[in-house]
Amino acid sequence: MTDTSMSSGSYPPGQHPDFPPPKNLVGPMAWIRENLFGSVTDTILTLLAIYILYLIIPNMLEWAVIDAVVDAASRQECREISESGACWALITAQFTKSIYAFYPPDERWRPNLAFILMFVALGPILFDKFPARSKMFFFSIAYPFIAGWLLVGGIGLESVETTQFGGVLLTIVIGVVGIAFSLPIGILLALGRASKLPAMRTLCTVFIEFIRGVPLITLLFVASTMLNYFLPPGTQFDLLLRVLIMVTLFASGYVAEVIRGGLQSMPKGQYEAADAMGLNYWQSMRLIILPQALKVSIPGIVNTFIGLYKDTTLVIIIGLFDVLGIMKSSLSDPEWNGLAAEAYIYTAVFFFISCFAMSRYSIYLENKLHTGHKR
């Protein structure tokens, strides 16, 4: 028998206890050593990065925070207070307009209420620990109608033309409607394209390929101008509604392809096991295939949604003013002329907060749905 053990305490075979890892494997110092100064190259890169940050951050802070002006009536006033700082006064002055745009000031409680109710409606869908979840689902289903009624009016409320929608309000309306409706449509399209029925498959494939082959701007132009030629003369068809339909269809084409990828990643055995139990097509899709396929598609779906949300800025092309459009228009105001950086940073921050929230939610969802063996 060869004894190769080097420690003093030896244990009989099969009796060796678990030891804690060596000290230099854990703790913040170990992390720094491993990640920042792991090798000569790592050390050089770390130092270089620190130097670059040192060059950038002080200037940035000076412009954006230290020399910045928050309260002023015009650009002129800003420059009088501070020559070189950011003029956030633009945002202070235009904030309300960037949110509601042309929505009648007396009726603004309606979009506010709709916005708050949106979270109540999303809660039970997004979080499975939401109180009274199954009952709240009914509210979620009713929400689109409630929100539509609140925003557009009629039946007891003063009606507001959709041409008065704009700013953050418009961005959220288009984004949320597009996301909420493109997911179910996308699922059906993906199932259709993966279907065994040739007519169904062809139809869905043609639709998806058409949508993917055409830029969104083109579809928006079709929505704003050409649709009038196709529809019977005198048909009143709201422009915003047309935009919503186009954006939804556009996103659903992309969502469908992402989900089809998820469907193809499913092992054949899952379909067979579901079949062998006697589940019918819709049962096996709903209970077995889609929960798994959607789970692996989450990053792609959220990616599409974030893309869709940012693409809402394209509606400026057909004369709707989303948050970016409103900020851009306020730049042509002689009082605030020339403050492009401030306006665009504000818009960027708004989009970043929305999109980052979506991204975090998708990570939360992936972790929650992880059922594999995780050590």
Add this chain to the structure above:
Amino acid sequence: MADTQTAETDMKILDEVVIQITGMHKWYGSFHVLKDINLTVNRGERIVICGPSGSGKSTMIRCINRLEEHQQGSIVVDGIELTDDLKNIDKIRSEVGMCFQHFNLFPHLTVLENCTLAPIWVRKTPKKEAEETAMHFLSKVKIPDQAAKYPGQLSGGQQQRVAIARSLCMNPRVMLFDEPTSALDPEMISEVLDVMIDLAGTGMTMLCVTHEMGFARKVANRVIFMDGGEIIEQNEPEEFFTNPQSDRTKLFLSQILDH
């Protein structure tokens, strides 16, 4: 079930025909995989199907629950003929349990949910009752304590036992096994075979594609040897192993038994 001593007497073969396959042919494109298969299975029979890979044995049992479609001949399961009629197919599938080589448990559901899914959705059993049945069969396969875990947290042998329990929850009239131990580590094969032996003791009709010849000797009442898409030979296990008729069978047996 626990009493294997009386297994021999419990394993009665009844006069009732459960599966009747007549003149069945199947092609993959132009490749003729199954040629003129004729097989009658009575209630209570335990049939082991063996043969070299590519001989069509898996394909044959997968035809019985229509995971594969046959092009000629007829298959009648429990009095229902397999045709394109989806209703009939689903009916037969709910009466025929199947275990796969790779278990095919549903990884997004717990062990218990795996077992209750089909009873709840296909048989419309109330949830509570389905869970009681599931726990009953999970105890039979000796893993009731794993009910709340996900399949990914179990070993291969445990997963296959869950798969068997999952099939049994549908109270099937026939069980099909498609190489149930081929993907398992040697240590885990016997735990699965023990469950299958117990199952045979309850009088379950079983068709089992396997290379476990020890299992065949112990529980099978008939061994079928397939090669090139045909049934070459079938016999009682003792006769089959000691006195094979065709040269092809002799060669096959010498290859798998000689080490």
